[in-house]
Amino acid sequence: xxxxxxxxxxxxxxxxxxxxxxxxxxxxxxxxxxxxxxxxxxxxxxxxxxxxxxxxxxxxxxxxxxxxxxxxxxxxxxxxxxxxxxxxxxxxxxxxxxxxxxxxxxxxxxxxxxxxxxxxxxxxxxxxxxxxxxxxxxxxxxxxxxxxxxxxxxxxxxxxxxxxxxxxxxxxxxxxxxxxxxxxxxxxxxxxxxxxxxxxxxxxxxxxxxxxxxxxxxxxxx
Amino acid sequence: xxxxxxxxxxxxxxxxxxxxxxxxxxxxxxxxxxxxxxxxxxxxxxxxxxxxxxxxxxxxxxxxxxxxxxxxxxxxxxxxxxxxxxxxxxxxxxxxxxxxxxxxxxxxxxxxxxxxxxxxxxxxxxxxxxxxxxxxxxxxxxxxxxxxxxxxxxxxxxxxxxxxxxxxxxxxxxxxxxxxxxxxxxxxxxxxxxxxxxxxxxxxxxxxxxxxxxxxxxxxxx
DNA sequence: TCCCAACTGACCAAACTGGTCAATAATTTT
DNA sequence: AAAATTATTGACCAGTTTGGTCAGTTGGGA
Numbered sequence: 001x002x003x004x005x006x007x008x009x010x011x012x013x014x015x016x017x018x019x020x021x022x023x024x025x026x027x028x029x030x031x032x033x034x035x036x037x038x039x040x041x042x043x044x045x046x047x048x049x050x051x052x053x054x055x056x057x058x059x060x061x062x063x064x065x066x067x068x069x070x071x072x073x074x075x076x077x078x079x080x081x082x083x084x085x086x087x088x089x090x091x092x093x094x095x096x097x098x099x100x101x102x103x104x105x106x107x108x109x110x111x112x113x114x115x116x117x118x119x120x121x122x123x124x125x126x127x128x129x130x131x132x133x134x135x136x137x138x139x140x141x142x143x144x145x146x147x148x149x150x151x152x153x154x155x156x157x158x159x160x161x162x163x164x165x166x167x168x169x170x171x172x173x174x175x176x177x178x179x180x181x182x183x184x185x186x187x188x189x190x191x192x193x194x195x196x197x198x199x200x201x202x203x204x205x206x207x208x209x210x211x212x213x214x215x216x217x218x219x220x221x222x
Numbered sequence: 223x224x225x226x227x228x229x230x231x232x233x234x235x236x237x238x239x240x241x242x243x244x245x246x247x248x249x250x251x252x253x254x255x256x257x258x259x260x261x262x263x264x265x266x267x268x269x270x271x272x273x274x275x276x277x278x279x280x281x282x283x284x285x286x287x288x289x290x291x292x293x294x295x296x297x298x299x300x301x302x303x304x305x306x307x308x309x310x311x312x313x314x315x316x317x318x319x320x321x322x323x324x325x326x327x328x329x330x331x332x333x334x335x336x337x338x339x340x341x342x343x344x345x346x347x348x349x350x351x352x353x354x355x356x357x358x359x360x361x362x363x364x365x366x367x368x369x370x371x372x373x374x375x376x377x378x379x380x381x382x383x384x385x386x387x388x389x390x391x392x393x394x395x396x397x398x399x400x401x402x403x404x405x406x407x408x409x410x411x412x413x414x415x416x417x418x419x420x421x422x423x424x425x426x427x428x429x430x431x432x433x434x435x436x437x438x439x440x441x442x443x444x
Numbered sequence: 445t446c447c448c449a450a451c452t453g454a455c456c457a458a459a460c461t462g463g464t465c466a467a468t469a470a471t472t473t474t
Numbered sequence: 475a476a477a478a479t480t481a482t483t484g485a486c487c488a489g490t491t492t493g494g495t496c497a498g499t500t501g502g503g504a
Contacts, residue, residue, distance in 0.1 A: 042268065046264060050493085058451085059451060060452085060495095061451065061452060064494060064495080065451075070493065172434060175406070176434070178405065179401045179402050179406070180397075180401050182405060184401070212394060212397075215398070219441045271461085272460075280483090282463080282483085282485095283463090283482065284483075286463060291463075447502105449500105449501095449502095449503105450502100451498105452499070453496105454496100454497100454498105458491105458492080459492065459493105460490080460491075461488100461490065461491085462489100464485105464486085465484105465486090466484105467483085467485105468483075469480100469482070469483085471479080471481085473477080473479080474477070
């Protein structure tokens with residue numbers, strides 16, 4: 001998954017950022033990554049463009065050659081990574097399979113991988129969701145609803161409800177399943193963060209997640 | 223629950239903050255609340271003492287009359303609120319009842335109330351847990367382990383395992399129950415945050431939480 | 445050679461930083 | 475009432491950082 005590298009929707013450019021899109025690809029990445037990292041850590045208002053250019057290894061002038069000001073940079077980043085997630089992330093979910101466990105496991109694993117491989121992208125999107133700066137807040141809201149609809153909307157769409165025992169409240173059951181998988185992956189990642197053994201022994205997590213899934217199937221399925 | 227107001231453990235004062243403890247109680251609260259809010263929002267390094275004194279309605283000099291510098295203020299806050307939580311929050315949990323549902327429901331509701339009534343206290347503790355500033359990080363670690371032990375240690379201690387069906391893996395079942403209640407309360411609070419109807423219709427949340435608990439009991443208990 | 449874009453970094457005024465301290469106000473002690 | 479003590483102020487400090495500019499250098503294509 002070459003996340004952050006594939007999307008090239010020219011529409012997202014507008015006219016103002018067109019210069020940025022023509023430059024060397026690797027330099028683009030350096031700038032994008034430096035910027036989301038800084039914005040994620042400090043929020044819009046407290047993020048420093050000086051830090052961004054230092055981290056990206058470019059001059060101050062160049063950044064403002066590509067983006068006319070801080071606000072335009074921020075909004076470009078937001079739109080860009082919303083597109084990235086929509087295409088590279090949620091596009092991966094197999095909607096053929098109508099089994100809720102298959103879908104949720106896929107989502108959970110994708111999310112874990114995202115956090116692990118591209119923590120800055122994840123943190124940036126989360127912090128953008130919480131962003132309180134009046135300067136940019138209003139512009140974000142619509143795109144956010146859009147993203148949530150694309151994602152959670154499709155995951156729970158057209159689930160096979162016939163598999164559940166007949167006395168089970170399906171909505172609540174799905175919630176329990178979701179929260180269990182979410183809680184499990186949070187725990188797994190926190191455990192790894194503390195232990196710092198960053199050798200990705202995904203294998204254990206995968207199989208342990210399956211134990212929970214099997215248990216939940218016994219509980220909820222016919 | 224007069225959280226933040228009751229603890230008066232003189233030991234936490236040391237000699238350095240003794241002045242602060244003698245002043246008017248309401249002013250103490252103003253300063254404490256202003257400080258944790260700022261630290262929670264921006265982290266140790268980026269928090270501004272100017273903002274704190276402005277919010278607290280005191281002069282710059284006075285803050286540094288009570289605390290010799292920013293670091294001492296931060297560490298005092300941390301210790302103070304660890305004590306507050308240990309005494310006012312975890313002290314509320316009834317350890318007589320050995321039923322996991324009773325305990326976890328109590329913890330979940332307590333946590334919800336904390337977030338609702340004292341969001342800054344909660345955010346401050348969370349941000350302190352993530353704090354990365356080398357200046358204060360090391361001092362926090364021990365107290366944190368202490369707090370986690372006091373809290374999660376006792377909640378899961380001496381649970382009545384006889385109530386579970388005999389083919390159930392109890393550790394995993396408890397995890398599922400915990401994650402469900404956590405997920406539920408997160409969802410409830412997010413729903414409320416978006417709707418902004420801050421009339422606390424706790425009643426709905428309480429009864430809806432009970433529905434989940436009853437469902438889980440059917441699944442896991444004999 | 446010229447030309448134009450990419451690119452640099454010194455520079456700007458303004459804001460802000462944690463912290464100090466002499467002066468004033470309020471309270472207590474004599 | 476005077477004196478002594480304590481609480482409180484906010485102007486001030488030197489230093490850093492802010493978002494943004496712009497005159498000028500570089501490098502590649504014609």
